[in-house]
Structures are given as C-alpha cells and as structure tokens.
Amino acid sequence: MARNEILTIPEIVGLDSRRQLVRIPPELDVPLTDRVRRIVDTAAFRRLSRISQLGLVSLVYPAALHTRFEHSLGVYRLALLVTKRLAYDPRFPQIVAPCEVNLFIVAALLHDLGHWPFCHPIEDLELPEVPSHEELVREFVECSEIAEILENEWAVAPKELIELIAGRATCPSKRLLASMLSGPVDVDKMDYLFRDSLHAGVPYGRHFDQERLIGSLCLNASGDGLAITDKGKTAAELLVFARYVMFSEVYWHHAVRAATAMLQRAFFHLYKTVELRQLFRMTEGELVAELSSAAKGKPAENLLEGLFGATRCLYKRVAQYSFFENGEIYRLLARRPYPWLVACSGNLAQVVTRETGTSIRPEEILIDAPPVKREVEFAVDVYFLKEDRYRPLAEVSPVVRTLAEKQFDDYVKRVRIFAHPRIAPRLRALPNLHELVCEAVSQTEAGL
Numbered sequence: 001m002a003r004n005e006i007l008t009i010p011e012i013v014g015l016d017s018r019r020q021l022v023r024i025p026p027e028l029d030v031p032l033t034d035r036v037r038r039i040v041d042t043a044a045f046r047r048l049s050r051i052s053q054l055g056l057v058s059l060v061y062p063a064a065l066h067t068r069f070e071h072s073l074g075v076y077r078l079a080l081l082v083t084k085r086l087a088y089d090p091r092f093p094q095i096v097a098p099c100e101v102n103l104f105i106v107a108a109l110l111h112d113l114g115h116w117p118f119c120h121p122i123e124d125l126e127l128p129e130v131p132s133h134e135e136l137v138r139e140f141v142e143c144s145e146i147a148e149i150l151e152n153e154w155a156v157a158p159k160e161l162i163e164l165i166a167g168r169a170t171c172p173s174k175r176l177l178a179s180m181l182s183g184p185v186d187v188d189k190m191d192y193l194f195r196d197s198l199h200a201g202v203p204y205g206r207h208f209d210q211e212r213l214i215g216s217l218c219l220n221a222s223g224d225g226l227a228i229t230d231k232g233k234t235a236a237e238l239l240v241f242a243r244y245v246m247f248s249e250v251y252w253h254h255a256v257r258a259a260t261a262m263l264q265r266a267f268f269h270l271y272k273t274v275e276l277r278q279l280f281r282m283t284e285g286e287l288v289a290e291l292s293s294a295a296k297g298k299p300a301e302n303l304l305e306g307l308f309g310a311t312r313c314l315y316k317r318v319a320q321y322s323f324f325e326n327g328e329i330y331r332l333l334a335r336r337p338y339p340w341l342v343a344c345s346g347n348l349a350q351v352v353t354r355e356t357g358t359s360i361r362p363e364e365i366l367i368d369a370p371p372v373k374r375e376v377e378f379a380v381d382v383y384f385l386k387e388d389r390y391r392p393l394a395e396v397s398p399v400v401r402t403l404a405e406k407q408f409d410d411y412v413k414r415v416r417i418f419a420h421p422r423i424a425p426r427l428r429a430l431p432n433l434h435e436l437v438c439e440a441v442s443q444t445e446a447g448l
Contacts, residue, residue, distance in 0.1 A: 005093070005098065006083065006084070006086075006087040006092075006093060006101060007084065007087055009083075009101060009102070009105070010033045010035075011031055011033050011036060011080055011105055012080050012083060012084050013031075014031025014032070014033055014080075015031055015080055015081070015084065017031075018031075019031075020032045020033065020034075020037070022073065024070050024073050024074060024077075025066075025070070025195070025198060025199070026198060028074070028077060030073045030074075030076065030077045031077075031080070035149065035153040035154060036076075036109065038149050038153065039106070039109060039110070039146060039149055040073075040109075042144060042145055042146055042149075043144065044113060044140045044141075044144045044146055045069070045072075045110070045113065045146075046069070047281075047283060048067060048068040048069040048072060048112060048113070048115070049067050049068075049069035049070075050067070050283035050284055050285065051067060051068045051069075051115065051116070051117050051283060051284050052064075052065055052066070052067055052068075052117070052284060053066050053067055053068050053070070053071050053192070053195070053196065053199075054066070054196060054199075054200070054250075055117065055118045055121070055284075056118065056121070056256060056259040056260055056263060056307065057196075057200065057250060057251070057253075057256050059255070059256070059259050059307070059312060059314065060253055060255045060256050060259070061199075061200040061201060061202070061250065063199055063200065063201050064196065064199045064200045064201075065199065066195060066196075066199045068112045068115055070195070071112065071191060071192060071195055072109060072110070072111065072112050072113075073109075074191040074194075074195055075108045075109070075111060075112075075187050075188050075191045075192075076105070076108045076109040078108070078187040078190055078191055078214075079104060079105055079108030079109075079180070079181075079187045080105065081214055082180055082187055082214055082217060083101060083104065083105065085214050085215060085217050086217060086218075086219075089217075089218050089219055091219050091223055092219060095172060095173050095176060095219070095223050096173050096176065096177070097173065099155050099156065100173055100174070100177060102154045102155060102156055103154075103156050103160055103161060103164060103177065104164070104177045104180060104181065106150065106154050106156055106161065107161055107164045107165055107177070107181055108181060108187055108188075110137070110141070110146070110161065110165065111165050111181060111182075111188060112133075113136075113137050113140045113141065113146075113165075114132075114133035114134060114135065114136030114137035114138075114139075114140060114165075115133050115136075116133065116136065116279070116280035116281070116282070116287065117282070117283070117284035117287045117288070118263060118267075118284075118287075119133050121260045121263055121264055122264070122267055124264070124338075124371040124373070125264055125267070125268060125338040125371075126337070126338065126371070126372060126373070127268075127271060127338070129271065129272070129276060130271070130276060131276070131277070131280070132166075134162070134165060134166035134167075136280060136281075137162055137165050137166070138158075138162045139277075141158045141161065141162060142158055146158075164177060164178055164181065165181070167182060172222070172223055172224040173224075175224040175225060176219065176223065176224050176225055176226070179224075179225040179226050180226055183225065183226060183380075184226075184378045184379055184380035184393075185213065185217070185226055185228060185236060185239065185380055186226075189239070189243070190210055190213070190214075190239070193205035193206075193208075193239070193242050193243060193246055194206050194210065196246060196250065197242070197246060197250075200250055202246075202249060202250060204242060204245040204246050204249055204250070205242045205243075205245075205246045205250075206242070207238055207241070207242055208235055208238035208239040208241075208242045209234070209235040209238065210235075212231070212232060212234075212235040213228070213232050213235035213236060213239060215231075215232070216228045216229045216231050216232020216233075216235065216236075217229075217232070218383055220381050220390065221381065221390045226380065227380060227381040227382065227383050227390060228380060228381075228382055228383070228393075229382070229383050229384075229385065230382055230383065230384045230385065232382075233382055233393070233396065233397065236380065236382075236393060236397075236400070237393075237397050237399045237400060240378050240399060240400050240403050241399060241403065243378075244403045244408070244411070244412060247375075247408075247412040247413070248411075248412045252412050252413055252414070254317050254320070254416060255314060257368050257416060257418075258314045258315045258316070258317065258366075258368070258416075258418045259307055259314055260368065261315065261366040261367075261368040261416075261418050262303045262304075262306060262307055262314070262315055262366065262418075263303070263304075263307060264338070265300070265303055265342070265363060265366055266291065266295060266300035266303040266304050266307075267291070267300075268338065268339075268342060269295075269298060269299055269300040269363075270291055270294050270295060270298070270300050273294050274290060274291070274294050279291075288304070288308050291304060292304050292305075292308065299361070299362070299363040300363075302363075303363065313421065315366060315418035315419055315420055315421070315424070316418060316419055316420075316421055316424035317416055317417070317418055317424075318417050318418065318419045318424050318427040318428050318433070319416065319417040319427075319433055319434070319437065320414050320415070320416050320417075321333070321414060321415040321416075322410070322414045322415070323410035323411070326434065329415065329434060329437060329438065329441075330414075330415050332438070332441045333367060333369045333415045333437075333441065334369050334370045334410075334413075334415055335369065335370055335371065335372050336369060336372075337372065338371075340444060341367045341369060343444050344367055344440050344441060344443075344444040345362065345365045345366055345367045345440075346362040347439075347440040347443040347444050348365050348367070348417070348436065348437060348440035349361065349362045349364060349365045350440075351436045351439050351440055351443075352365065352423075352427060352430070352436060355430065355432075355436060356426055356427075356430070358423060358426060360423055364419060364420040364422070364423055365417065365418070365419050365420075365423075365427075366417070366418045366419070367415070367416075367417055367418075368415070368416045368417075368418060369415045369416075370409050370410075370413035370414075370415070374408075374409050375408055375409055378393070378394075378400055378403075378408075379392065379393075379394070380392075380393050381393065382396060417433075417437065
C-alpha cells in the first residue's frame with residue numbers, strides 16, 4: 001500500500017479537513033466520516049455511553065465519570081494519528097494491505113464493545129462461568145447491524161475484527177496491527193492514561209509527551225510489532241512512569257480497592273443466581289439494579305448498598321502488605337484464586353471473633369490481593385539510527401528496567417485487609433492481627 005493511499009483514507013483525511021467532527025475532552029476534534037457515524041449510532045456502540053470507564057473510581061475521585069464511549073472515540077482518533085505517522089515508514093505499506101488499515105481503524109473504534117459495567121474487577125475473579133469481554137465483542141458484532149456495516153462499508157470481515165481485538169492474530173501484518181492496538185506502546189494505553197488522569201483530576205497520567213511518542217514510532221526489526229526511535233526514548237520512559245503512578249495513586253488507591261473488594265464479594269455471592277449473558281449486555285444503571293434486586297435479604301445486600309445506596313459506606317483498611325513490607329504475608333495471599341481468598345477471609349472472621357469476643361460475619365472482612373493474572377510487561381525496542389541497531393528499552397533505561405520489567409505488579413498492587421466500619425477500629429487495635437492473618441491462611445490451606 002503506497003504512502004499516498006494511506007493518506008487518502010477518509011478518516012485520516014478527516015484529521016485535517018475538519019468537515020465532520022465531534023469534540024471530546026480536552027478540546028480534541030475527532031473526525032466522523034459517514035461510515036464511522038453509522039457505527040457510532042448503533043445501539044451496541046451507544047450502550048458504551050452508559051458505561052463509565054473507571055466504574056468505582058468515582059467513589060474516590062468524583063469527577064471520574066467519563067464513559068467507554070468517550071474513550072473509544074479517543075482511541076480511534078489516536079489510531080488515525082499513529083497510522084498517519086507510520087505511512088512515512090517505508091516498510092509499513094509493504095507489510096500492511098489496504099483492507100488491513102481499515103481493519104485497524106475500526107478495531108480501535110470497537111475495541112471496548114464487549115466491555116460490561118465493572119468489567120475488569122469481575123474478570124479478575126477468573127470464575128469459569130464468566131465469559132471474557134472478547135467473547136462478548138463477537139456477540140455484539142455478529143448479532144447487530146455492525147456486521148453489515150463492516151462488510152459493506154469497510155470491506156472488513158467481522159471474524160477478522162474479533163480476532164484482532166482478542167489478540168489472536170497470527171500473520172506478521174496482523175501481529176503488527178495488534179501491537180498498535182494493545183502492546184507496550186499502544187493507542188489504548190495512550191488514551192486511557194491521559195483521559196483517566198484528566199477526569200480524575202490528577203496530573204500523573206498526562207506527564208508524557210504523546211506527540212513526541214507518536215512521532216517516534218517505527219517498526220521493529222522483524223516488522224511484526226512497534227518500536228520507537230531513540231528520539232522517543234524519554235517519552236516512552238514517561239509513559240511507563242505515568243502508568244506506574246496511575247496504578248499506584250488511582251487504580252489501586254486503597255479506597256478504590258475497598259470499593260472493588262466489596263463489589264467483587266457481592267458479585268461472587270450472586271453470580272450463580274443471575275443470567276450472566278443478559279447481565280453483561282446491560283448498561284451500568286441496569287446492572288446495578290439487577291444485582292441489587294438479586295441481593296435482597298442476602299449478605300451481598302449491605303455490600304451493594306454501601307456502594308450504590310443513598311449513603312456511601314466503604315469498608316476501612318485495617319492492614320496492608322506489600323512485596324517489601326511484611327513480604328511473607330504478602331506472598332501467602334497474593335495471586336490466590338478468588339474462592340480461596342473468600343474462604344480465608346471467612347476463617348479470619350472466625351479467629352477475630354474468637355480473639356475479640358465480637359461476633360463478626362464472614363462478609364464483614366474482605367481480603368483484597370493482586371489477581372492471578374499479571375499486567376503486561378513493557379517490552380519495546382528502541383531503534384538507534386546512527387548505529388542501525390535495535391536495543392530493548394529496558395537495556396538502555398533504568399526507569400523502564402525498574403518499573404516495567406521487575407515485577408510491576410508487586411510495586412503497585414498490595415494485599416489489603418478491609419473491614420466493615422463497625423468493626424474496623426477493633427481490628428486495627430489488635431496487637432497480633434498479623435499472626436491472626438497467618439492463622440487464617442493456615443486454616444484455609446488445611447481446608448478448615
């Protein structure tokens with residue numbers, strides 16, 4: 001595909017023609033061609049306007065109410081900018097066919113189509129009955145007018161779109177497109193870090209030079225993934241640091257994780273009593289109403305009321321363990337299967353009841369721990385023009401080596417014990433709480 005052909009793709013032309021635009025924060029113009037507008041106006045895509053991007057984070061950062069609809073438009077816009085930049089890399093048009101450029105653009109627009117409200121906390125439970133959001137992408141595409149729009153107006157087969165979004169690409173060109181969509185330096189990450197930071201009202205996710213980073217993009221040595229030139233090294237380091245700080249201060253903020261632990265426990269109690277496929281097709285308000293109805297008279301009722309009721313009532317942090325602080329307890333609890341953590345928290349409630357003489361219900365103590373699945377490491381190559389050589393970014397950057405390769409999760413994801421406000425002060429006052437946690441772990445290991 002010649003470079004000029006890439007630059008004549010209608011959506012890329014729209015970046016400069018400014019004929020049909022929609023504006024998203026912060027003062028960004030997103031080109032809407034007729035074929036993009038037809039996708040955006042479908043019921044399946046409009047549903048994303050009623051699903052918040054950060055879910056429970058707004059309980060702590062009250063302005064973080066932006067939606068997956070807004071984020072999807074932001075990712076689509078960045079996909080156009082990245083494609084436009086790569087049009088100047090002579091290898092790109094040799095590897096990527098014309099129809100594949102269309103495939104990438106529309107995949108960026110639809111990459112979150114299968115997300116349901118509170119998707120990531122629920123997926124982290126790794127319950128076998130819960131489908132992946134990639135599976136739901138297939139259902140939303142194939143069972144809606146989107147499939148017809150893709151085939152007739154984009155020359156894109158729905159199956160190819162689903163495979164690209166799910167990361168199941170096999171040929172070099174599709175692997176390259178997949179890395180542009182979801183990889184160390186990708187359009188999804190560049191948008192959500194910036195956008196989440198903007199709406200949360202914190203600066204951390206905006207302190208990387210997005211324009212410089214995009215301007216430095218090139219292909220890796222094998223041509224099946226993205227790399228950066230040495231001019232983008234600092235921008236890439238700042239992206240890594242932005243991701244680290246956003247996880248530390250926003251996504252894994254202790255109060256956000258308290259709310260997350262409450263939702264996860266409530267869902268764990270309820271998921272066998274609701275129709276999951278139907279539940280996951282709902283908007284956020286509908287899903288909360290459905291779960292709240294199913295929770296009536298059950299332990300999950302108070303958990304959901306504390307999150308979504310008229311008065312916020314979050315559980316309180318009573319203990320915290322990290323890879324470096326109380327590392328022994330951290331290793332006992334981190335990356336355990338969720339049903340095991342539920343059993344362990346129940347055992348902890350029993351031993352604390354014995355120790356304090358206060359009756360504590362199993363759902364009044366929650367153990368929040370890093371999930372089994374780790375975050376993707378930041379492995380990207382840097383091309384040094386003068387040497388005509390690629391080097392791993394971690395090799396030339398101590399920042400990346402420390403924050404992205406050496407167990408990123410262990411730095412930002414702590415193990416925490418949360419308790420209902422009624423009993424939290426009493427648990428904090430226990431001089432032997434750590435020993436009681438270890439006792440509960442032993443009981444759980446023994447199957448008691």
